[in-house]
Amino acid sequence: MLKELLEKKEKYGHSVGPAIRARRKELGMTVVQLAGKSGLSGAFISLIERGKSSYSLVSLQSIAEALDVDIGYFIDVPEGESLVKRAGANDYLDIDSPVKYRLLSSSLPHQRMEQISMEIPPGYQFPFVKRDGEGFIYVLEGELVITVAGDESVLGPGDSIHYDYQAGIGTANHSEKPTVLLWCGAPAWLHKNLTDNEDSES
CATH class of the missing domain: 1.10.260.40 (lambda repressor-like DNA-binding domains)
Incomplete structure (x- = not known):
């Protein structure tokens, strides 16, 4: 692979x-x-x-x-063994998307959650998602509209939400300014898949 x-x-x-x-x-x-x-x-x-x-x-x-x-x-994932993520580190995922994704989690053995910061441009709407696992969002800047199981909420700086993806999730930035947020999710599919692939090659 x-x-x-x-x-x-x-x-x-x-x-x-x-x-x-x-x-x-x-x-x-x-x-x-x-x-x-x-x-x-x-x-x-x-x-x-x-x-x-x-x-x-x-x-x-x-x-x-x-x-x-x-x-x-499909994407390049930043490498690094350190448990600490420094502010000036270039840990952005190399992906052709208008959303800027920065990987905050490190590659722990048997990792069970992922942490990513996102900068969402004005007017951007994520596709509807329904899958296994949980998600957590903490808004740092701007405004986020999130719909969980059909119920819509508008989150601002300091607001957070913890949800089950099986409920069906829709998120969007309908404002005229970028939205910056911290996203945490479980299971840690990004690192898990890459680690499983490396194991299969060894």
């Missing part, structure tokens, strides 16, 4: 859409089949493949699982 990852990045760089399309065709899957397996809409996947839509890390993870690859197939 590591060899496939390097070959993909050499050919596509970090353009996620073409990489998704190539992997889907390699598996002989249609857009409709990928949609059914990932839990996302076919129209949404088609737009991602053509570079016409943005996406969240959670959506990308669902697509990666449906295509039988880990999320590292």
Whole structure:
């Protein structure tokens, strides 16, 4: 799998859409089949493949699982053994998304949660998500509209929310300014998948 990852990045760089399309065709899957397996809409996947839509890390993870690859197939994850994350460190995930993701968690053995800071541009809306696991959001700057199980709340600086993804989650920044937040989630799918992949190669 590591060899496939390097070959993909050499050919596509970090353009996620073409990489998704190539992997889907390699598996002989249609857009409709990928949609059914990932839990996302076919129209949404088609737009991602053509570079016409943005996406969240959670959506990308669902697509990666449906295509039988880990999320590292699509993005570069900062490396580092230190438990401490310094303020000036360049720990941003290399992903072609309008949202800036900075990885705050370290690679602990048997890690059970993930921590990421996000800077969400004005007018951005995440795709609806329903999956296993929990999430926690603490808003640092700006405004976030979040819908959990159909109930909408508007969060401002200092507000937080803890939710179960199985309830169905929708989030958006409808304001005219960026929203900055801290997101914590369990299980720690980002590190878990990359670690499992490394173990399989050893």
